[in-house]
Amino acid sequence: MKIVYHHRTASRDGQSTHIEEMIRGLRANGHVVVESAPAVDAVASTSGGSAGWVGILKTWLPKPAYELAEVAYSFVAYRRMARAIRELKPDGIYERYNLFLLAGVWAKKRFRLPLILEVNAPMAVERAQYGGLSMPGLAHRLERYVWRQADRILPVTQVLADYMVSIGVDPSRIQVIPNGINPAHFEKLPTAQQAKAELGLEGRLVVGFTGFVREWDRLDRIMKWIATQPAAHNVHLLVIGDGPARAEIEACAADLGVSDRLSFTGAVPRERVPALSMAFDIALQTALVPYASPLCLFEYLALGKAIVAPDQPNHHEILAHGENAYLYRPDDELGIEKALDALTADPRMREDVSAKAREVITNKGLTWSQHARRVAKLFEDLGVQTRPVAASQS
Known part of the structure; x- marks a missing residue:
């Protein structure tokens, strides 16, 4: 099958490891994956901070302005994803969740594609607790909206899955897939x-x-x-x-x-x-x-x-x-x-x-290749037909 992998990560850290290994696992299982994402900064940090211009915006913009900029970035991300979808004609969208990121849901609705959402943290909760949010109400509303719109949602722990259920996510659409190794x-x-x-x-x-x-x-x-x-x-x-x-x-x-x-x-x-x-x-x-x-x-x-x-x-x-x-x-x-x-x-x-x-x-079964097979099975359960893909496309 053909998959657009969408995310907003532009740093070289644990997040990028998860992304790279899942893409590698999907491709190793015979699927075509096109990444729709911002360019990775050549000197992007492994320091746990934000890379490049994102870090500059965080430093200089007041929190309300930065959060509105994150929402506005969804339009940029959507246009990038729409181009990838028109070129690839994918069977589905796989997205790494981030706060205020609405592009995946918009693309799912516009192109009528199944959306699988990988969630590593309840970002509205995490940022309110550790990074600070100026608009926590908006953050929580948008987080619930995105989670409820996804066809399948993949938290990395059962603890996170239980939290999702507590705020109204249908448990039948949740499957826990933890991190893994190559x-x-x-x-x-x-x-x-x-x-x-x-x-x-x-x-x-x-x-x-x-x-x-x-x-x-x-x-x-x-x-x-x-x-x-x-x-x-x-x-x-x-x-x-x-x-x-x-x-x-x-x-x-x-x-x-x-x-x-x-x-x-x-x-x-x-x-x-x-x-x-x-x-x-x-x-x-x-x-x-x-x-x-x-x-x-x-x-x-x-x-x-x-x-x-x-x-x-x-x-x-x-x-x-x-x-x-x-x-x-x-x-x-x-x-x-x-x-x-x-x-x-x-x-x-x-x-x-x-x-x-x-x-x-x-x-x-904690390898990225095994996790990729689980993701492919979820797409099949959503009606995606597995079909041979030319090696050149992979």
């Missing part, structure tokens, strides 16, 4: 010992974190915990990534006299992350919003690492405490420290949890 990225990896040697961490017990480090990740807590560990444990924190909290974490380590037990790789190409992460003995999934499906969690599972994560419902959808992860109570002031104590002191527990982590990917 198995090709986890082939021919070094051993843990080889990865440690490359980083100069031979003989150390490595606690690892992957991603963009922010204040709420509280890696300063990890450094304080490391400072209490006996020298015999030789515990080291390895952060694969960078972020605004880096200077604070490094200052904390220096104050505690444990700077030699902390390493940052800085930003690295995404294809290098799995090989570097093989150095981990324990992988940290820090506190996060209750509806999220974090990419790094699936990568930790694919690597077969002993995962420490908060005990919360979205993690229960993937993890089982004591079986394939060690879950700690986020309301316990020493929760993550107790979890690290347990895994550090018991190598056998680490090995058992690690051994079962990789099985989760296989048992739950």
Whole structure:
């Protein structure tokens, strides 16, 4: 089948990874996918911020003006999508949801095409809580409107699906599809010992974190915990990534006299992350919003690492405490420290949890190619006829 994949993402981060891997998965399954999206900034950040002119607008425009600009952008996005639809004559539209983005619904109605909407967060809730909204009423109304107009809606967790139902989305149109991994990225990896040697961490017990480090990740807590560990444990924190909290974490380590037990790789190409992460003995999934499906969690599972994560419902959808992860109570002031104590002191527990982590990917079918097949089946259920497509079109 032929699909227009529509989104508003112009950055190089976890969002772009999801987009690229889903497109790759659909194409690998024989479908033609045309991307309708803004151009990716050549220096688009992996910093978690907004790339290029979007970041400039956010900085200089008052919030009400910026939000109205987002609504107005829907007209630009619609014209781009309409051109793609006229050229490709697709069987359906797949859209990555974003707040104030109405173009997908307009195209669905104008061209009478099925619309499948991928939703990674309740953006009206998230931005009101973290980024600030000047027009929360409008944001919530438009979010409900778009969600209710989609033919199928794909939240990344059941927690998010339950929220959708609570605001009036028909549960029969909802199917949970979490994040996943590309198995090709986890082939021919070094051993843990080889990865440690490359980083100069031979003989150390490595606690690892992957991603963009922010204040709420509280890696300063990890450094304080490391400072209490006996020298015999030789515990080291390895952060694969960078972020605004880096200077604070490094200052904390220096104050505690444990700077030699902390390493940052800085930003690295995404294809290098799995090989570097093989150095981990324990992988940290820090506190996060209750509806999220974090990419790094699936990568930790694919690597077969002993995962420490908060005990919360979205993690229960993937993890089982004591079986394939060690879950700690986020309301316990020493929760993550107790979890690290347990895994550090018991190598056998680490090995058992690690051994079962990789099985989760296989048992739950958590690869992008498998997710792409689920999406194609949903289009078929909506009446799209699967037909051969010329290889040149793909």
